[in-house]
Amino acid sequence: MANSKKPESSKVYLAELANQVPSSSRRDFLKKGVKFSTGLAASIATGEAISNNLPPNIPSWSKSLGTGVVSTPYGIPSKFENNVIRRTVPWLTADKISSISMSPIQELKGIITPNGLVFERYHAGAPTVNPDEHRLMIHGLVDNPLIFTMDDLMRFPSESVINFLECPANGGMEWRGPQMEALQFTHGMISCCEWTGVRLSTLLEEVGVQANGKWVLAEGADGAGMSRSIPMDKALDDALIVYAQNGEKLRPEQGYPVRLFNPGWEGNTSVKWLRRLEIGDKPWHHREETSKYTDLMPDGRARRFSYEQEANSVITSPCPENPWGEKGSYEIEGLAWSGRGKIKHVDVSIDGGVTWRPARLKGLVLAKALTRFSLPFKWDGAPSLLQSRAIDETGYVQPTLTQLRDVRGTNSIYHKNSIHTWQLHSNGKIKNVQLK
Amino acid sequence: MCNLNKSFVAAFFIILISISPGLFAADSGHFGIGKKPTNEEIAGWDIDVRPDGKGLPKGQGSVLQGEELYEAKCASCHGLFGEGEGRWPPLAGGEDSLTNDRPEKTVGSYWPYASTLWDYINRAMPFTAPKTLSISEVYAITAYVLYLNDLIEDDFVLTQDNLASINMPNEENFYIDNRPDTNNARCMNNCKDPNKIIVVQSLRGITPEQAQESSDTPKTTQSSLSETAIAGKATYTTSCLVCHDSGVAGAPKISDKETWTKRLEQGIDTLVKHATLGFQGDTGLMPAKGGNLALTDEQVKNAVHYMIEAE
Numbered sequence A: 001m002a003n004s005k006k007p008e009s010s011k012v013y014l015a016e017l018a019n020q021v022p023s024s025s026r027r028d029f030l031k032k033g034v035k036f037s038t039g040l041a042a043s044i045a046t047g048e049a050i051s052n053n054l055p056p057n058i059p060s061w062s063k064s065l066g067t068g069v070v071s072t073p074y075g076i077p078s079k080f081e082n083n084v085i086r087r088t089v090p091w092l093t094a095d096k097i098s099s100i101s102m103s104p105i106q107e108l109k110g111i112i113t114p115n116g117l118v119f120e121r122y123h124a125g126a127p128t129v130n131p132d133e134h135r136l137m138i139h140g141l142v143d144n145p146l147i148f149t150m151d152d153l154m155r156f157p158s159e160s161v162i163n164f165l166e167c168p169a170n171g172g173m174e175w176r177g178p179q180m181e182a183l184q185f186t187h188g189m190i191s192c193c194e195w196t197g198v199r200l201s202t203l204l205e206e207v208g209v210q211a212n213g214k215w216v217l218a219e220g221a222d223g224a225g226m227s228r229s230i231p232m233d234k235a236l237d238d239a240l241i242v243y244a245q246n247g248e249k250l251r252p253e254q255g256y257p258v259r260l261f262n263p264g265w266e267g268n269t270s271v272k273w274l275r276r277l278e279i280g281d282k283p284w285h286h287r288e289e290t291s292k293y294t295d296l297m298p299d300g301r302a303r304r305f306s307y308e309q310e311a312n313s314v315i316t317s318p319c320p321e322n323p324w325g326e327k328g329s330y331e332i333e334g335l336a337w338s339g340r341g342k343i344k345h346v347d348v349s350i351d352g353g354v355t356w357r358p359a360r361l362k363g364l365v366l367a368k369a370l371t372r373f374s375l376p377f378k379w380d381g382a383p384s385l386l387q388s389r390a391i392d393e394t395g396y397v398q399p400t401l402t403q404l405r406d407v408r409g410t411n412s413i414y415h416k417n418s419i420h421t422w423q424l425h426s427n428g429k430i431k432n433v434q435l436k
Numbered sequence B: 001m002c003n004l005n006k007s008f009v010a011a012f013f014i015i016l017i018s019i020s021p022g023l024f025a026a027d028s029g030h031f032g033i034g035k036k037p038t039n040e041e042i043a044g045w046d047i048d049v050r051p052d053g054k055g056l057p058k059g060q061g062s063v064l065q066g067e068e069l070y071e072a073k074c075a076s077c078h079g080l081f082g083e084g085e086g087r088w089p090p091l092a093g094g095e096d097s098l099t100n101d102r103p104e105k106t107v108g109s110y111w112p113y114a115s116t117l118w119d120y121i122n123r124a125m126p127f128t129a130p131k132t133l134s135i136s137e138v139y140a141i142t143a144y145v146l147y148l149n150d151l152i153e154d155d156f157v158l159t160q161d162n163l164a165s166i167n168m169p170n171e172e173n174f175y176i177d178n179r180p181d182t183n184n185a186r187c188m189n190n191c192k193d194p195n196k197i198i199v200v201q202s203l204r205g206i207t208p209e210q211a212q213e214s215s216d217t218p219k220t221t222q223s224s225l226s227e228t229a230i231a232g233k234a235t236y237t238t239s240c241l242v243c244h245d246s247g248v249a250g251a252p253k254i255s256d257k258e259t260w261t262k263r264l265e266q267g268i269d270t271l272v273k274h275a276t277l278g279f280q281g282d283t284g285l286m287p288a289k290g291g292n293l294a295l296t297d298e299q300v301k302n303a304v305h306y307m308i309e310a311e
Helices: A010-017 A025-052 A150-155 A183-187 A200-207 A232-237 A401-408 B002-018 B039-045 B063-073 B114-124 B135-148 B227-244 B257-264 B268-277 B297-309
Strands: A136-140 A146-148 A159-166 A190-199 A215-220 A227-231 A240-245 A259-261 A274-280 A302-304 A312-317 A328-337 A343-349 A360-362 A371-379 A384-392 A421-424 A430-435 B060-062 B157-159 B174-176 B199-201
Touching (some): A136 A200, A136 B039, A146 A150, A146 A200, A150 A240, A183 A312, A190 A200, A190 A328, A200 A232, A200 A240, A200 A274, A215 A232, A227 A232, A259 A274, A312 A384, A328 A343, A328 A384, A343 A360, A343 A371, A384 A430, B060 B063, B060 B135, B063 B135, B114 B135, B227 B297, B257 B268, B257 B297
Parallel strands (some): A136 A274
Antiparallel strands (some): A136 A146, A159 A190, A190 A240, A215 A227, A215 A274, A240 A259, A328 A371, A360 A371, A384 A421, A421 A430, A430 B199, B060 B157
16 A cells, blocks of 8 residues: 555655554654754854853843752753763674773863763673672682672772773774774773772682682673683782772663772773672683783784783874864873873873973872873974873883884784874864874 | 679670770671572572683583574574674684784684683673573584584584583684883984884774764654554664664664565564564574574564664
8 A cells, every 4th residue: 555655754654564653753754854943043043142142242141040959960061062972983893782982082181081971891781780689799719608789898898099991902993004083083992980899809808718719700790791810919909899980889881780990901801790700720711811802913822811001191182173273372181091000201292203302290190090191382383293102100111103013013903002193284183193 | 782783894894895906897807798609599600611621511512403503593693604794703714814914813713712612602692692592502502613613523512521622723822911012212302213204194984973963952753653663672772783783694774774665565463473483584594583582572573663663
């Protein structure tokens, strides 16, 4: 029957075929169209209103009342900030369930990433875990295996730390050459939060690790049962069992209700939705530490258990998303971090690494945390090659891309921490480039 | 007098206890929080397997059994011969490719241990319905993937006793992280010859679009969906999207309305039946319930309606 007439839209046509959509749908569709054009008109009107809001006029918001308390019981950012969102690169993975998104670090200030903007990495999607029905089990080579409820975990003394969390694939799209015209895509697989929880060492003392217990298997409650082998040294050093971030309970994306957190180490070791820790005498060599998260070298051999995120840095302003305008005074600003400790220095070059000058570290300078650097700059409009170079407290100097490629080739996917180059054009625009 | 004495002693005793340092848990070493799990609780969750075979449950599965299971539950993403569909991981091939410009890292060419395959299939596969395979199915599918990589013969029966003895060709080529592996110096002046700098530009056209729709026009267009379709959206997202969003393995893409129109000419009931019971089409294989047999018939029906109606 429906074949005889041309459909208004294929969607409506299909719905009619399926006999499931009320006949009002076409009207809805038209209404939506109308709504859209009304929206356009409204935004033009707003555009005019803006000029009326500038001095010497009194702005409209100064002559009216605003919204009342708890009009948004859980506050959200200003509608003018709706461009500050996580983004993904669709062609990077087969689907969005086992995939990654990036934090908009080009828009963020200070060192703390707001909870809704922390990058996401899922191996089987983010599960919805009921905290009342969630348990953390610790067993294996222990004297006293234990199973904890969330209430149990919160009775232990808690600690809070500010640490970055970074995917080892951050920057990994650019081993062979520059690909991404956006800071969010070149460096956005990193976030930094205040994490609160119980020291793993406290829980391990509670269960009594036996003398031959040298490794900890951490396993998630997600569909992937994400699992990693963690050496006992790290577990006893600074690993945390985390249930809160930036003052509130973990977000589902970050492992609600509880996750492991290994400061300074590649993000996937900080297993989310943590359900089980098994103590053993050897590593397990599971999929996410053999097939994935191992680093293939040019000789065909591969590094395993490459846990640490080495010192890295990037200029966040200017960047492709934050170009400069006319010549004049600007602040070259950026982020530096090291999984081995504190950032000691950051140097900035405007000539592609021929000469360097020290930038100022500003705000908190914490071990294994994002650190801000700043270098005020009077730009004369000349084209430039902007770089930053981090040095951490171990004395490690962030390598050039050539140095990294000389050792690792271009197929190791992970741990690309080389000096990054932005090409500043005389019109203030920034391009992502690499130097040979 | 006597009574008074007693209460004095009792009060003294209480004070003594309350100032005793033994009450501070950090000093005593134990908090006494949590309970001892039962053996059944541990056994239900203790699923991990190690290269030496520790953790493998008693069981077995043959290459032959694995072939049928693999084709029904795995091939739609990983390809009939383990070659991988779309961007889903290839499982076989790639021998001697690890030093190539484009290495192919598969179970046979890269994975160091066979136990990893058993463990991963058991904990995470099939992708849309993890932890639904029986122990013998995991053995059988593991055997078949090893067979696809020419690591075992076609008459092989994989068991808890022989899995650890299967040699993986690339096992010896892994080594412990030996970074730092670069030694850059903190040079400040004349660090390189400015005339020798070559600037490599980025590839154009692959950076995703970053413009964001105004939040004034929220994308809540669900009102035009039927109730059946609305009910099916969650199932679609968790169980169908994986193939039907990208069109992997010949699956009709949700956005390809022309294909759906053609399919619908058979009637909605036929479509639901194919989705529920499985169907071999011209372009690909639809596994029963998309491989997630935990779904109810109602959920599958709703998801089909969602896919037809969604924009």
